[in-house]
Amino acid sequence: MIKAIVFDFDGVILDSERIMYLVTQNLFHRYKVELPLSIWSQAIGTQHGFDSISYLEEHAQVKIDRKAFREERNALFNRLVDEEEVLPGVRSILEQAKALGMKIGLATSSRGDWPRRHLKRFGLSDYFMSIKSWDDVQRVKPDPALYLQSLESLDVAPKEAIAIEDSFNGSLAAKRAGMYCIVVPNAVTKQMPFGHVDGCFNSLQDVSLDKLIRYFSSELRAQA
Template identity: 50%
Template sequence: MIKALVFDFDGLIFDTETQEYKAMVELFEEYGAELPLEVWGKCIGTHASFFDPFAYLEEQIGQTVNREELRSRKSERVNELLKEEKALPGVEDYLKAAREAGLKIGLASSSHYDWVSRHLNFLGIAEYFECIKTADDVENVKPDPALYLKAAECLGVSPEEALAFEDSANGALAAKRAGMYCVVIPNSVTKDLVFDEVDHRMETMAELELHLLIEKVQKQGE
């Protein structure tokens, strides 16, 4: 029986991933280079060190770049783009429905706590989360299951009693490795990634009420 929900953050609650990719593409274009989505997809849902876009840029143009300057410019551009963003469709409805149903609510993100908490407060939904686990809490981020295992422990449930929501292949793999149910809701950047076995896939959280989704997932798992 599902007793808890554990949400990813980037690309699932707040579409930071589309904006980050857009900002990186703009930088590459300044050098006459391209950053294919299938290449960028390697680092989605995991630690940035998994793929270094600036090293990739240097390979493309055959020269070194000022990485610190580009990182700073990218961050500024991402923050500028995110000012116009809101929580993705259905997110707040799911949080409200979960609270009304007495489900525990957690979050597991490969990003750092200051990034996640700042945006949760910006969106006005931080109060819903009883437990937030981030890259600051584990040695290895997704696709390692540690974040999800720690979130379950923090919420006082077994992984088998939790339903994870993910948008990335790395995140979905982490949730399933932890032993959780997993529903994927890819965004425009992750929709073409290859997802291993998951319990359900949706376009947005707005397409199915939470209680119906839980019934569907639990029935499939019987």
């Protein structure tokens, strides 16, 4: 029986990935360098997946002040992302999970203060029994460590939990942990391959948690 649901944060609860891509892309344009989404997507859902500054230096044939670049990028990013609201359907899924008596966790490759600040801003902190982040593991997604720690913290088995992801790296981590995983791709992840997941939705607004649980529970019974 499904007992828990574990959310990713960036791209699932907050539309931060699109904003970071647009901000970085705009900075690249100063040097007349394009940043293809296919290249940028290597960084999504993980840490150190793509060194954007090295890429810019190579293609612009210039030396970049890394500290100044990061400070400007992060200042622009934070200003824009602080204006964003929680993504559609998130509150509905949280309320559905609460009504069903499910345990709710979060597993993110970001530092822990990042999701906590925005969950508090959205008024969503109290829904989460467990938050596992970059600070808690030696390797982030696509390694399964974040999800394995979430399962342990929530005291559930892998097949008793559903992960909600938006990226290839994140969904791969969930499947490697042995969990069910559904994905809700966004503007910067929709081109990624998701043939390994258990469901793909345009929006969390389209998800009935009760139907999803009944489907996965019947699948488990069929495998028994």
